Amino acid sequence: MKRYVLFDNDGVLVDTEGWYYQAGERALAEVGLTLDKDRYLRDMGRGIGIWAQARATGIDEQTIERQRKVRDEYYQEYLRTEAIEIEGVIEALTELAEHVRMAIVTTAKRADFELIHEHRQITDLMEFVLVREDYERAKPHPEPYLTALRYFRAAEADALVVEDSSRGLRSAVAAGIDCAVVYNEFTAGQDFAQATYRIGSLAELHAIVLAGQETTAEADRLRPQGHPV
Template structure:
């Protein structure tokens, strides 16, 4: 099943949408940043600060529209290559490593779950649905966020884009999660908040619920129809 066969539903909060065939759902796959936890404002601040210090954008601070369009939900190496195409790889790695350290310092002051998250996770648990968290965040960030919210035990697996052949927006992280759970695309639903993540879930052939927690609805809808990364790979390729 390719990207065109998957469905993308937009909702304001993490509730089971009426459009989904809940009788066929056996597993729920969650993004982390912006889907489980209100972390995007902290990522925005960390990127804004470090880019300003580097003189990016002619020394003008990036705004939230730039963050949503060029940064949110994307894998760090892709972000760095996009923003600094002339830099050597080592310099790019140093850039996003420093950014993530800044984010963790900001997050140490406290993270909040997305509104309604705990109730929805309890709904998932009561129905015996399988679960995995699937993220482009570095492992140290992902584990910190889940632990800070006290929900790490709610997920059977944590799948990281950086540990897959390809990160989101490619389908690999979601295909790995399905393989670990022993489920097919028709047996899971993906919850995402970024165009990159929505594209990845749709490219994996799964129905996607796009949470409108930061992105414009049209951007998420377009991402669900994206076929540019729709080449599916099994985890054994």
């Protein structure tokens, strides 16, 4: 049985991945650059942001810094106005909280995270949250998840990471922690070959954390049919 569950935030607890992309796309369009979505998703998996595409076309650093702030403003606008709920999240977390200790480990900046969760109950079920300002090296480096283990004083084998991106999966694997990748349409085409489990929703975590020692057949059963993850 797993005793600790470490959740990514964006794309796992709230549906924000697409809005973050659209904010960046909008900011770069203002300086004449069309953001290549396929490259964005590949770069995302390696922990590289949209500004690599901007630099590759010769956009200067001053312009990039200005548009970075513009992107952040657009993203926060979307967070305030768009529907970002994922159905069943609160119910799944409430059920899990009876059996495990939980935390959020996210690359989101504190300002964005606080805006997302200002009127939501998700963080009430968590023991702590680690945002981008709480560690030095971001995913796919293992530091974020290793930091969470230290906070819990937990062993790798007792924990489970829940992610939706290959960047987060690589971070969990590098930290030596089992990872369940939950289906997210935006990141569905990324490489999840190293995932311990692939699930369709957080509701499936209950069986994983309680069993802890699934056979191969049971693990395969937990992989939902028809999800290209």
